[in-house]
Amino acid sequence: xxxxxxxxxxxxxxxxxxxxxxxxxxxxxxxxxxxxxxxxxxxxxxxxxxxxxxxxxxxxxxxxxxxxxxxxxxxxxxxxxxxxxxxxxxxxxxxxxxxxxxxxxxxxxxxxxxxxxxxxxxxxxxxxxxx
Numbered sequence: 614x615x616x617x618x619x620x621x622x623x624x625x626x627x628x629x630x631x632x633x634x635x636x637x638x639x640x641x642x643x644x645x646x647x648x649x650x651x652x653x654x655x656x657x658x659x660x661x662x663x664x665x666x667x668x669x670x671x672x673x674x675x676x677x678x679x680x681x682x683x684x685x686x687x688x689x690x691x692x693x694x695x696x697x698x699x700x701x702x703x704x705x706x707x708x709x710x711x712x713x714x715x716x717x718x719x720x721x722x723x724x725x726x727x728x729x730x731x732x733x734x735x736x737x738x739x740x741x742x743x744x
Contacts, residue, residue, distance in 0.1 A: 644674070645664050645673065645674030646674050646675060646676055646678045646683065647676075647678060648674070649662040649663065649664065649674055649675065649676035649683070650662070650676035650677060650678050650683075653676065654676045654677050654683075660686065661675070661676065661677065661682075661683050661686030661687050661731070662675070662676045662683065662687075663675045663676070663683060663687040663688070665711070665714055665718075667715075667718060669711055669715060670710075670711035670712060670713070670714035670715030670716075670718065671711045672684075672687055672688050672711070675687050675688065685731060686730075686731045687730050687731050688710060688730070688731055689710060689729070689730075689731055689732035691707055691708065691709050691710075692707070692708050692729075692732060693705055693706070693707050693708070694706060694708050694726065694729070694734075696725070696726050696727065706725070706726045707726075708726050708727075708729045710729050710730055710731075712724070713726065713727070713728050713729050713730075714728070714730070716728075717737055717740070721737070721740030721742065722737065722740075723736075723737050
């Protein structure tokens with residue numbers, strides 16, 4: 614996933630399917646937050662990482678762990694956004710980020726309101742259902 618804006622830090626958030634997370638857990642001890650931190654954040658690949666349930670798209674782990682910074686980067690409670698429509702008008706829509714993530718996981722495409730994580734809109738640039 615790539616951020617819509619151009620930050621000065623790494624521009625990727627890792628959202629891993631549960632099957633890959635289970636493989637990671639076999640190698641690591643500790644909680645899921647720490648596993649995300651070690652495998653993805655400490656290597657400098659991502660500025661945030663999380664594990665979400667495939668069933669509903671809800672996150673259950675986040676990194677960086679310190680001060681729960683990962684949660685601020687990957688999750689925001691339901692929020693209203695002005696979404697640009699095909700006719701260039703804007704429509705106010707309620708964004709449920711877990712539902713957005715589940716839609717992307719199920720279809721490979723963002724829902725009409727887009728893919729939002731941590732209150733930031735992202736663009737789906739690649740999707741591989743076999744991953």
